Amino acid sequence: MTNAHPTRPYVWMLAGSFAFAVMAEFAHVLNRSCDWQAVAVARAGLVALFAGVIAAAARAKLVFLRPRRLWVRSLAGSGSMVFTFYAFGRLPAADVLTLTNTFPIWVAVLSWPLTGRPPSRAMVLAILAGVVGVVLVEQPHLEAGNAGVYAALIAAVLTAVAMLGLHSLRGVDPRAIVVHFSVVATVVCSVAYLVGPRRHDPAGLLGADVLLQLAGMAAAATVGQFCLTMAFGAGTPARVSVVGLTQIVMALGFDAWLWGRAVDAVAVAGTLLVIAPTAWLLTHPAGQRKEEFTTESQRAPGRQD
Numbered sequence: 001m002t003n004a005h006p007t008r009p010y011v012w013m014l015a016g017s018f019a020f021a022v023m024a025e026f027a028h029v030l031n032r033s034c035d036w037q038a039v040a041v042a043r044a045g046l047v048a049l050f051a052g053v054i055a056a057a058a059r060a061k062l063v064f065l066r067p068r069r070l071w072v073r074s075l076a077g078s079g080s081m082v083f084t085f086y087a088f089g090r091l092p093a094a095d096v097l098t099l100t101n102t103f104p105i106w107v108a109v110l111s112w113p114l115t116g117r118p119p120s121r122a123m124v125l126a127i128l129a130g131v132v133g134v135v136l137v138e139q140p141h142l143e144a145g146n147a148g149v150y151a152a153l154i155a156a157v158l159t160a161v162a163m164l165g166l167h168s169l170r171g172v173d174p175r176a177i178v179v180h181f182s183v184v185a186t187v188v189c190s191v192a193y194l195v196g197p198r199r200h201d202p203a204g205l206l207g208a209d210v211l212l213q214l215a216g217m218a219a220a221a222t223v224g225q226f227c228l229t230m231a232f233g234a235g236t237p238a239r240v241s242v243v244g245l246t247q248i249v250m251a252l253g254f255d256a257w258l259w260g261r262a263v264d265a266v267a268v269a270g271t272l273l274v275i276a277p278t279a280w281l282l283t284h285p286a287g288q289r290k291e292e293f294t295t296e297s298q299r300a301p302g303r304q305d
Contacts, residue, residue, distance in 0.1 A: 009231045009240055010231070010240065010243050012227045012231035013227065013231035013240050013243040013244055013246075014243060014246060015223075015227045016223075016224045016227030016231060016244070017224075017243070017244055017245075017246045017247035017250060018224075018247070018250055019220045019221070019223040019224030019227060020097075020220070020221075020224040020247050021093070021097070021247045021250035021251040021254060022216075022220040022224075022254075023217050023220035023221045023224060024088065024093035024094075024096065024097055024247075024251055025093050025251070025254050025255075025258065026213055026214075026216050026217035026220060027039055027043070027085060027088045027093070027217060028088050028089075028092065028093045028096075029213060030210070030213050030214065030217065031085075031088050031089035032089075033207075033209075033210055033213075034210060035193065035196075035198045035199060036085045036086050036088060036089040037082075037085070037189060037192045037193035037196050037198070038193055038202070039085055039088070039214075039217075040081055040082060040084075040085035040189040040192065040193075041186065041189045041190050041193055042214050042217070042218070043081070043085065043189075043217065043221065044078075044081060044182060044185040044186040044188075044189045045186050046218050046221055046222070047178075047181075047182040047185065047186075047221075048179070048182035048183050048185070048186045050182075050222060051178040051179045051182045052179055052182075054178075055176065055178075055179050060176050060179075061176060064180065070177065070180055071184075072161070072162075073162050073177065073181060074162075074180050074181040074184040074185070075184065075188070076158045076159075076161040076162040077158070077159070077162040077181050077184075077185060078181070078184050078185040078187075078188035078189070079154075079155075079158045079188070080100075080155040080156075080158035080159045080162060081155075081185050081188075081189060082155075082188060082189060082192050083151040083152065083154045083155035083158065084096065084100055084151075084152065084155040085189075086147075086148065086151045087099070087100075087148040087149075087151040087152040087155065088148075089148070090146055090147060090148030090151070091141060091146065091148040091149065091152065092251075092255045092259070092261060093251045093254065093255060094248060094251035094252040094254070094255045094261075095137065095138065095141070095148075095149075095152070096148070096152050097247055097248050097251045098134075098137055098248050098271060098274050099134065099138070099149065099152035099153055099155075099156060100152050100155050100156050100159065101156070101245060101247075101248060101274070101275075101278060102130055102134065102153070102156045102274060102278060103156045103157075103159040103160045104160075104278050104281040105126070105127050105130045105131075105156075105277065105278060105281060106156055106157045106159075106160035107160040107281070108123055108126075108127060108281055109127065109160075110157075110160055110161065123281070125277075126277035126280050126281055127277065129273050129276065129277045130273065130274050130277040130278060132270075132273055133269075133270045133271065133272070133273025133274035133275075133276075133277075134153070134270070134274060135270070136266050136267070136269055136270025136273065137267055137270035137271055137274065138270075139266070231243075231244075242279045245275050245278060245279060248271060248274075248275060249271070249275075252267075252271065
């Protein structure tokens with residue numbers, strides 16, 4: 001049966017991108033009054049609760065110890081979440097989303113030693129363009145030695161590892177994968193909170209303004225997850241993924257509107273150099289394997305970003 005609304009998946013994805021951009025702004029604001037570890041715990045706990053309810057309602061068969069590659073996916077994804085929320089406390093939300101959305105570039109890089117096939121010339125050019133874009137966007141922060149840049153890039157690399165690990169879990173129910181990841185992420189983020197340096201009084205989390213901001217982040221994340229799930233359930237994964245890159249542009253607009261961030265030609269050029277090769281890597285026929293694990297990861301609620 002022909003889909004009567006062929007644009008619907010892309011509308012869902014645009015709505016999801018908007019919601020995730022809002023979530024990123026809330027996370028950035030919360031890091032001013034809360035320790036980034038506490039914000040990460042709140043985000044991971046929300047995903048755990050959301051995924052658990054969905055899995056229970058569907059009576060999905062959960063897994064824990066095996067397969068072992070499930071732990072690669074969950075631990076890498078948890079590490080990505082930790083580094084992402086660390087970056088939110090040190091960089092504008094748009095910069096964090098720009099850097100973390102380079103994960104398809106890192107998938108292409110990591111696939112070389114894993115498959116034994118070197119990247120094509122076009123893929124090398126795409127990777128180089130993405131690297132140049134990152135340098136242009138983050139030049140002021142690189143000059144200042146801002147560790148948030150490196151944290152966000154590490155998060156992108158770990159996301160690539162998680163996605164590659166997810167690709168090998170085809171026989172496991174996606175809801176079980178999400179529950180496993182979200183529970184592990186909650187534990188990892190909680191450990192980061194307990195062992196890492198903290199600047200804020202934990203009692204500050206009970207402040208009315210902080211609770212409202214946490215509720216806003218939770219609501220945005222929930223709406224974004226719902227929209228993302230609907231988009232990937234009804235649309236072509238690669239094309240929907242490209243639409244998802246609009247969250248970078250949306251976050252850039254939020255940064256300019258809310259915080260008065262100046263958006264110059266260099267930043268715009270750098271952002272385009274990141275988005276263009278990422279979009280190409282998501283849609284290029286040689287990336288069919290990547291499209292497959294993108295399908296699996298995105299259809300399941302609770303991605304680490």
